[in-house]
Amino acid sequence: xxGMLAEPTVALSxxxxxxRRDEGAALFMLGPNxxxxxxxxxxxxxxxxxxxxFAWDLNGSPTWVGLANFTAMVNDPLVSISVKNxxxxxxxxxxxxxxxxxxxxxxxxxxFRGITIVRSLYLVPAAVSLxxxxxxxxxxxxxxxxxxxxxxxxxxxxxxxxxxLFTPGWALPSLDVVCIWTTLPIAVLLYLAALQRIPESVIExxxxxxxxxxxxxxxxxxxxxxxxxxxxxxxSLIAFTASGFDLVNILTKGQPIYGTETxxxxxxxxxxxxxxxxxxxxxxxxxFLMIVGILALLAGARRFLVRRP
Amino acid sequence: MRVSKRTRRATRIFFxxxxxxxxxxxxxxxxxxxxxxxxxxxxxxxxFIPSSLHLDDYVNGWNLVLQARTFLNSVIFVxxxxxxxxxxxxxxxxxxxxxxxxxxxxxxxxxxxxxxxxVVTTVIPTFVVTNQFxxxxxxxxxxxxxxxxxGFGTLxxxxxxxxxxxxxxxxxxxDGAGWWLLLRRLVVPLARPATAAYLAISVITAWNMxxxxxxxxxxxxxxVLSEVVAAIGQGDNFGYNVTQPQxxxxxxxxxxxxVLAFLLVQPAFVRGLTGxxxx
Numbered sequence: 001x002x003g004m005l006a007e008p009t010v011a012l013s014x015x016x017x018x019x020r021r022d023e024g025a026a027l028f029m030l031g032p033n034x035x036x037x038x039x040x041x042x043x044x045x046x047x048x049x050x051x052x053x054f055a056w057d058l059n060g061s062p063t064w065v066g067l068a069n070f071t072a073m074v075n076d077p078l079v080s081i082s083v084k085n086x087x088x089x090x091x092x093x094x095x096x097x098x099x100x101x102x103x104x105x106x107x108x109x110x111x112f113r114g115i116t117i118v119r120s121l122y123l124v125p126a127a128v129s130l131x132x133x134x135x136x137x138x139x140x141x142x143x144x145x146x147x148x149x150x151x152x153x154x155x156x157x158x159x160x161x162x163x164x165l166f167t168p169g170w171a172l173p174s175l176d177v178v179c180i181w182t183t184l185p186i187a188v189l190l191y192l193a194a195l196q197r198i199p200e201s202v203i204e205x206x207x208x209x210x211x212x213x214x215x216x217x218x219x220x221x222x223x224x225x226x227x228x229x230x231x232x233x234x235x236s237l238i239a240f241t242a243s244g245f246d247l248v249n250i251l252t253k254g255q256p257i258y259g260t261e262t263x264x265x266x267x268x269x270x271x272x273x274x275x276x277x278x279x280x281x282x283x284x285x286x287x288f289l290m291i292v293g294i295l296a297l298l299a300g301a302r303r304f305l306v307r308r309p
Numbered sequence: 310m311r312v313s314k315r316t317r318r319a320t321r322i323f324f325x326x327x328x329x330x331x332x333x334x335x336x337x338x339x340x341x342x343x344x345x346x347x348x349x350x351x352x353x354x355x356x357f358i359p360s361s362l363h364l365d366d367y368v369n370g371w372n373l374v375l376q377a378r379t380f381l382n383s384v385i386f387v388x389x390x391x392x393x394x395x396x397x398x399x400x401x402x403x404x405x406x407x408x409x410x411x412x413x414x415x416x417x418x419x420x421x422x423x424x425x426x427x428v429v430t431t432v433i434p435t436f437v438v439t440n441q442f443x444x445x446x447x448x449x450x451x452x453x454x455x456x457x458x459x460g461f462g463t464l465x466x467x468x469x470x471x472x473x474x475x476x477x478x479x480x481x482x483x484d485g486a487g488w489w490l491l492l493r494r495l496v497v498p499l500a501r502p503a504t505a506a507y508l509a510i511s512v513i514t515a516w517n518m519x520x521x522x523x524x525x526x527x528x529x530x531x532x533v534l535s536e537v538v539a540a541i542g543q544g545d546n547f548g549y550n551v552t553q554p555q556x557x558x559x560x561x562x563x564x565x566x567x568v569l570a571f572l573l574v575q576p577a578f579v580r581g582l583t584g585x586x587x588x
Contacts, residue, residue, distance in 0.1 A: 022408035025488040029408070033401035033459050034416060040457035042419075044434035045426055051434060058440065108325050112318070120572050121329030124336055127571035128564050129517030131535045134542035135560045136339045147338065147355040181335065189579050242429050246519045250542040264429050271433050272524070280433045288430040295425065 048288070051281035058277055069282035079283070081258050082266040083290070085172060086244060089262060090294070093176045093183070093240040098232055100180070101187030102225065106217070108188075109195045126185035130178075130246035137178045138251060141165055165252055171259045175251065179243040187232045194228035195221070230302045237294060241287075263287050336564065343367070343557035350553045363554060370558035373551050375537055383534040383563075386451055386522070387515045393456035395507060401459060402466025403496050407478055408488070417467070423460035429520070436524045444525075451526040451533075455515065462507055469503035470496060505577040513567050534563045 052069055054062035073079045108119060128136070140147045143163030152159040160167030164174040198221065206220045222229075244262035248254060254261035254269070264287060271280035330337075342350050343366060344359040371377075404410075405417050435454050436445075444450025473496070481491055497504075519535040526532055540547075541556045571578065 021410060022404075022488070023410045026404045026408045026410040026413075029400040029488060029492070030404035030416065033397040033404075033463060036397065036453065036457035037420075037423075037459050040435060040438060040454040041423055041431070041460070044431045044438055045423075047434040047437065048431060051437065058437070104328065107321070107328060110321070112322050114326075118326050118329045121326075121333040123572060123575055124333045124568055127513055127567040128336060129519070129535050129538065129567070131517070131519050131538040131542060132560050132564045133335075135538060135557070136335045138542055139339060139342060139557070140335060145351070145353050145355070150355045181332075184332070186578075189575065193579050238427050241427055242520070245429065246539075249523075250539045267429075267433060268520070271436075277433065277437065284430045284433055288426065291427055291430065292425070 054278040056277045057275040082263040086263045094236040097236045105191035123185045134250040194225040198224040347552045366554045366558045370555040374559035389452045390455040391511045398462030401463040406467045406470035420460040446528040509574040509578040
């Protein structure tokens with residue numbers, strides 16, 4: 001870690017610094033940051049927990065309802081539907097993102113004339129907003145005469161009857177494709193950074209030992225990028241959780257038959273459309289626990305993967 | 310017999326390029342559509358090459374769909390949200406990296422913990438707080454809650470500033486230089502790479518942000534581009550006889566600045582994501 005560089009000088013300078021503390025200057029430098037952070041990040045985090053015990057439509061003062069919001073969640077069929085959809089959406093998004101990104105990074109991890117232009121093609125989707133991606137993919141997914149229906153026909157497949165976005169069973173994976181498209185470039189960039197840290201000599205040694213393509217990836221490259229895999233998984237997890245609102249609100253509104261009702265969309269709907277802000281806060285607590293749970297799972301999975309030879 | 314090394318290399322270049330074209334394809338397809346006539350976009354077989362160019366659709370897309378006011382709102386939002394956040398983060402990063410005061414490690418951990426709490430879970434209560442201040446549908450209400458998300462930036466600058474040689478700071482302090490002078494003359498210039506990485510991530514994130522503006526700035530005088538583009542996706546016809554290519558042109562106009570910016574700064578982007586000098 002580069003942070004170590006500063007250490008040897010500490011002993012020398014401690015003499016001068018012992019008397020000097022920077023309380024006043026720190027207040028001036030850090031005060032505005034901490035104040036705004038507390039009001040608009042800290043308070044909302046704690047507020048989400050507090051508000052989950054109240055009923056409130058934003059007017060007047062909130063009414064204490066104890067655990068009523070949480071018991072209502074248990075009996076609300078949309079909660080289990082949206083939790084299931086969210087888990088499915090995240091799993092069907094994060095796993096392909098990780099593996100496709102590693103494959104693509106391996107594919108373009110070499111030098112040739114024009115590599116800069118080719119890499120740029122890979123990176124373009126990262127800069128496209130989810131809103132614009134929604135417009136793009138709606139064009140591609142258009143029923144009957146759309147590009148994807150056309151390709152399905154050419155390949156002898158039957159495109160879904162009500163279009164990709166509105167046929168049960170097709171809608172959620174179709175949204176996943178959009179979000180994979182926007183998330184891949186960042187994942188590829190991160191894997192490229194990790195691959196460039198695996199010494200060329202290690203890979204060559206494996207080749208001389210007669211390791212084939214698969215064994216090289218499995219035993220040299222995959223362990224070499226495992227730290228980055230964790231980061232890619234975390235970044236994708238956050239991206240897919242957020243896009244579970246943007247794409248759903250723009251493209252499907254939770255349809256068909258709640259097939260794309262994600263938890264974050266249901267939170268928004270409860271608050272903004274139903275004016276049940278306490279209930280939305282309780283759902284936010286559930287969303288928070290879900291993400292923390294998945295993060296813990298990822299950390300555990302990494303330990304498991306690293307321990308194996 | 311084994312395939313020659315040169316053939317293998319050529320095959321790899323071919324596939325790498327092919328995959329690149331497929332990945333950029335959806336955006337290129339939209340750009341092609343934005344240049345076509347309405348009839349060509351609606352054709353029964355998908356069209357890839359515009360048979361005639363319709364650049365006037367870009368003028369109409371700008372005037373009828375996006376409007377200068379919305380574009381300006383997006384620019385104001387990005388400049389102020391990112392600008393204010395940057396100022397908060399670099400000063401805060403300097404404080405937690407080099408200053409000695411009580412509560413330093415507690416504050417540092419507070420920022421670190423906040424990184425694990427996704428914005429999507431706090432957006433509802435953040436709206437409630439902003440609403441209590443009476444700031445909904447105002448520029449400050451749109452900007453300040455985003456500028457206040459300083460966790461990532463403060464830690465990014467802390468990591469960078471902590472590696473700056475301590476002697477530089479000690480010497481300057483012995484000479485009687487104040488922290489403000491140190492910040493301007495030493496920290497800001499030396500932290501330029503960190504600033505580049507930070508800006509690369511923050512500007513694109515802010516420009517593309519949708520849920521927060523939708524909640525906090527839904528009125529026409531404060532709405533931003535992503536809300537208009539979302540309305541296109543939702544099938545809004547904008548009260549005029551706006552054609553499909555004009556809607557696509559409007560979408561392309563919002564995308565191009567970020568695509569160009571991202572391609573220019575992509576090495577900085579990786580540095581920002583990995584939080585260190587890893588390239």
